[in-house]
Amino acid sequence: MQGKFSSNEEERFQVRKLEILDKSKGFIELLQQLTVCDSVSDKEFQQRFQELSSYGDDHLICVIEDDRSGKIVATGSVFIEKKFIRNCGKVGHIEDVVVDSCVRGMQLGKKIIGFLADHAHSIGCYKVILDCSVENRAFYEKCGFKPKEVQMVKYFT
C-alpha cells in the first residue's frame, strides 16, 4: 500500500492515546496554539486526566509525539454522546484538534481525525461531528466530512 508518508515519517509520528506523562512533553503548550489555555498545575492535570479516563472508551484524547524531539505535536479528542433517537444511537463529537505550527503540512491533522473517527465508528456511532471555522472547512472536507448545520454559541463569561 502506498501512503503519503515515507516509512521514516510513519515511525516518527505515531498516533496514540494521551498519557499522564504527556504534560511534561508540551501537551498544554500545544493546546495554547489553539485557544486560551493558561498553565495547568500538575494536580489539576492529573485530576482532569483521571476524570476523563473514568469515561473509558466514551472519551478519548489522542496525541502524536514526535519521535525525534519527544514533544507532543498534535492532538484531538472525541467523546461519545448517547441518545434516544436513532434507536438509542451514539454520536462522536470531535473537539480540540491542533497541530504544532512547526510540523504543519505533514498531514498530521488528517491522521488525528482519522484516528478519532475510526474510534467513534468502532464503538458503534452512526456519525461523527465537529465544529470548525470557515477557513478550516476545506481541510475537513478532505477528511471526508460535509458541512451541515450552523454552530450557535452562548458565552457565560
Add this chain to the structure above:
Amino acid sequence: MQGKFSSNEEERFQVRKLEILDKSKGFIELLQQLTVCDSVSDKEFQQRFQELSSYGDDHLICVIEDDRSGKIVATGSVFIEKKFIRNCGKVGHIEDVVVDSCVRGMQLGKKIIGFLADHAHSIGCYKVILDCSVENRAFYEKCGFKPKEVQMVKYFT
C-alpha cells in the same frame, strides 16, 4: 414580574427532568418529530435511561409535560464536556430539542433552552453550544445565542 405566559400556562407547562415513566407519556413519539427514532423497547429505554442517569449532572434531559393532557410536549438535552483548555474548562452541548407541533408558538422551546443553558451555567461551563439548521438560527438568536462556526459531519451508515 410580567411574563409572556399567563399563570395558567406557567402551571400547565413546567420544565422538569426526564423521568423513567415518560416513555409512556409520548416521549419517544415526540422525538420522532425531530428525526429518525424507531420504536424503542421498554428494556432499551430503561437501559439508556440508567446509563445517562449515571452521569449525574453531566447529562441532563429535560421535558415539558402538558398538565392537561399528561403528554410530553417538549424536550431537550445538555451534556457537559470536560476539557483541558480554558483552565480545565467545561462546555455544555445542547442536543435534541423538539417541541410538539401541536403546541408550537407558545415559547416552550425558549423555556427548554433556558433551562438547559441555566443548568450548564450553574455547574460552571464557560459556554454552551448547539448546532441548528439555517432556518432555526433566528430562534436561537432570540434565546441569546450567536452563530459561530460550521458544523461538519461524517456518517458511518
